[in-house]
Amino acid sequence: MEKETLIEELKALIIKSLKLEDVLPSDIDPAAPLFGSGLGLDSIDALELVVALEKTYGIRIPDEDVGKEAFASLSALAGYVIKNKK
Amino acid sequence: MPDRVALVTGGTKGIGKAIARSLVSKGIRVFMNYASDDKSAEEALNELNTGGNYARTIKADVSDQQQVNEMIDGIVRETGRIDILVNNAGIIKDGLLMLMPDSNWHRVIEVNLNGVYYTSRAVLRTMIGSRWGRIINIISPSALLGRAGQTNYSAAKGGVLSFTKSLARESARFGITVNAVSPGVIATGLTRYMDERVKTEFLSMIPAGRFGTPEEVAHAVLFLASDEAAYITGEYISVDGGLT
Numbered sequence: 001m002e003k004e005t006l007i008e009e010l011k012a013l014i015i016k017s018l019k020l021e022d023v024l025p026s027d028i029d030p031a032a033p034l035f036g037s038g039l040g041l042d043s044i045d046a047l048e049l050v051v052a053l054e055k056t057y058g059i060r061i062p063d064e065d066v067g068k069e070a071f072a073s074l075s076a077l078a079g080y081v082i083k084n085k086k
Numbered sequence: 087m088p089d090r091v092a093l094v095t096g097g098t099k100g101i102g103k104a105i106a107r108s109l110v111s112k113g114i115r116v117f118m119n120y121a122s123d124d125k126s127a128e129e130a131l132n133e134l135n136t137g138g139n140y141a142r143t144i145k146a147d148v149s150d151q152q153q154v155n156e157m158i159d160g161i162v163r164e165t166g167r168i169d170i171l172v173n174n175a176g177i178i179k180d181g182l183l184m185l186m187p188d189s190n191w192h193r194v195i196e197v198n199l200n201g202v203y204y205t206s207r208a209v210l211r212t213m214i215g216s217r218w219g220r221i222i223n224i225i226s227p228s229a230l231l232g233r234a235g236q237t238n239y240s241a242a243k244g245g246v247l248s249f250t251k252s253l254a255r256e257s258a259r260f261g262i263t264v265n266a267v268s269p270g271v272i273a274t275g276l277t278r279y280m281d282e283r284v285k286t287e288f289l290s291m292i293p294a295g296r297f298g299t300p301e302e303v304a305h306a307v308l309f310l311a312s313d314e315a316a317y318i319t320g321e322y323i324s325v326d327g328g329l330t
Contacts, residue, residue: 044259051214 006078014074017052018045030074046071053077058086091165092311093158095119095148095205096175098130100274101224104300105172106141107134108308115140117161119175121147148175148201149193158208167216168209170311173202173246174224180235191238198242202249206264210257219262220311223250224303225322227270227330247322254320263319265310270326273297294327 011025014034023039034049035041041049049071050061059081061067070080092109096102097118106118116134120127120143127143134141146157161168176198179190206221213219228236229243247266254264271277271288277297280288289295306323309315324330 044256047210047214047256048260051211054211055215 003075003078003082006081007074010074010078010081013052013056014039014049017048028074030078032073034071034074034077053081057081057084059084089115090169091115091117091161091167092170092172093117093119093144093161093168093205093209094172094174095201096121097172098123098127098143101269101272101300101303102172102174103130103134104304105174105307106130108301108304109170109172109311110134110139110141112308114170114311115142115165117142117144119144119146119148119157121145121175148173148205149196151200151204154201154204155208158205162212168212169216169218170220170222171205171209172222172224172307172311173205175201176224176243178236178239180239182235183237186238194238195242195245198239199245199249202246206249206253210262213257213262214260217261219257219260220315221250221253221257221262221264222307222310223247223264223266224307225250225266225268227268227324227326230268230324230330250322251320258319261316263310263315265315265318265320266322267303267306267310268322268324268326268330269298269303270324270329271297272300272303274300292327292329296327298325298327 007030008025011028015023018041020039028039035043035046046067050067053059054061061070070077092114094102094106094116097106098120106116109116118130118141131141131143144157146153148154158168177194179194181190202223223246225247226243228240229247232240250264250266257264271292303325306325310318
């Protein structure tokens with residue numbers, strides 16, 4: 001899958017799984033950190049996103065060390081999904 | 087609570103079996119974990135897996151993370167979910183601290199505290215996915231009052247109580263509650279072999295003047311596992327006849 005397409009898909013998944021009703025896909029900057037700033041998501045939101053990503057793409061985010069790498073930005077997350085999905 | 091799936095660790099004997107029995111009686115599919123006693127496991131299975139009931143036994147040492155993960159993956163593969171986790175498995179290796187063999191300290195922590203970490207961590211993904219979950223940890227008056235000869239056990243159970251409170255805060259947003267039940271002196275296989283002097287000493291401390299029954303503990307667990315208890319989290323209920 002093209003990384004650009006995947007990024008759009010991931011935006012939709014984030015908005016849906018985290019119920020970000022007021023956020024538009026265009027509001028999410030692919031280069032900005034997903035958690036801690038920008039969207040105002042906290043680390044407990046990340047748990048929900050981990051579960052949704054694992055279910056959708058068959059990837060595994062086993063612990064926060066991997067999570068930090070994967071959630072560094074939307075672009076990084078897309079890269080992680082492409083590298084690890086089944 | 088139909089369609090729900092429960093895992094009770096240490097679920098084939100004593101308090102654990104009474105908890106499993108009460109969950110099964112509500113139509114919940116119950117997996118009774120046990121570590122080593124195949125004979126009790128078979129008896130528990132024969133007793134509970136009857137009629138329209140769904141009960142299974144599953145062998146794993148809760149102090150071994152790999153075995154725990156395999157057990158939980160196996161249950162999720164078979165049923166698609168785990169909704170209720172009752173951390174009941176526990177051991178005691180009593181002795182005064184100054185003379186305690188190191189292995190008695192470590193083993194009690196591994197089973198009673200690390201075991202709760204392994205099982206809880208492994209079920210959270212499925213509970214968050216379904217946005218409903220119940221984790222109920224069995225603790226002890228030793229965690230609340232302390233008891234000479236039980237520094238290892240009270241450290242582990244006190245740890246479990248604090249773990250309960252913190253995990254409750256992490257998981258409340260997902261419809262998951264995390265609570266504890268503290269049984270006092272309960273008449274089980276163990277108390278049957280207690281000598282009369284110890285029995286009398288215990289009874290003198292219990293305002294209710296008698297030991298509790300495994301069923302009385304199971305009622306509290308069943309309540310915390312119910313939909314009605316959705317707004318109770320990070321709490322503990324003592325079932326101890328007033329002991330604490």
